[in-house]
Amino acid sequence: YLDEHEFETIQIDQHGPLAVLSVNRPKALNALSAQTFGEISEAIDLIMDNAEIGALIVTGAGDKAFVAGADITELAALDGVYAGREASLAGQDVMHQLSSLPIPVIAAINGYALGGGLELALACDIRVASAGARLGLPEVTLGLLPGYGGTQRLSRLIGVGRALDLMLTARQVGAEEALQLGLVNYVADNALSKAREIAETMLRHGPIALSLVKEAVRRGMDASLEGGLEVEADLFGMAMSTQDFKEGTAAFLGKRRPEFKGE
């Protein structure tokens, strides 16, 4: 089981097919250190290797922060073009690993999601914010820019104008404004329980279909409309060759609940 693995700065809990990854560095408001990135990456590999896991929630331990950004103490020790570029690429790599998972990934934003913390949430498929959450990309206040995918993912998610506003002002937005901006999908009193509820809904669906939806959307983001439509048709063909498709349609016609096996 996943929860048998020992980590120092993150925690993983497994509830049947649902994994919950909590960033856990209470002294630094769950800021992402190099060690944390390493552990998140290791956890993603474990999740990839565990066929039982059908959905992942990413959250922050405690009730104050999701993740308050990259670890500024570690950043401050870096110097120069090469070190900065490498740090950015290393962070981007872990975010990419997360966003490429073939299962639904939900960010439960239970407090501050700033800088690298918001970038972590942006690498998830959907975002749920607690009513008191604060979100923002304050990197320019440190003389930096978002370096873990934020400049790209935020613009794609909420549009260039809104993304530039948030990045150039460095202002924090609350949950309701984040919802209005399309930055989060849901606001709830308890982000984690809402995320679990959403995960449970997704877990009822065919796992191959879920992974193909993600793949079609992801590949389409980098393609022309025509190219994206071709990808969609190819993946639709793949879906139709699965047992899950046979089961889903048979269950509908038989007026019963489907039992998907992921085959």
Ligand code: CAA
């Ligand atoms: N890195 C390291 N330590 C951090 C941290 C971070 N990102 N954020 C908070 N902490 C530490 C604080 O230094 C403090 O430590 P001490 O108790 O040892 O002093 C502890 O966590 C508690 O924080 P505060 O006392 O500041 O708590 P607060 O309630 O007054 O403020 C906050 C909360 C507004 C989130 C504030 O902590 C803050 O502004 N944090 C930094 C946010 C930020 O700028 N993040 C972007 C980082 S840059 C980035 O992410 C780069 C990138 O994209 C590549």
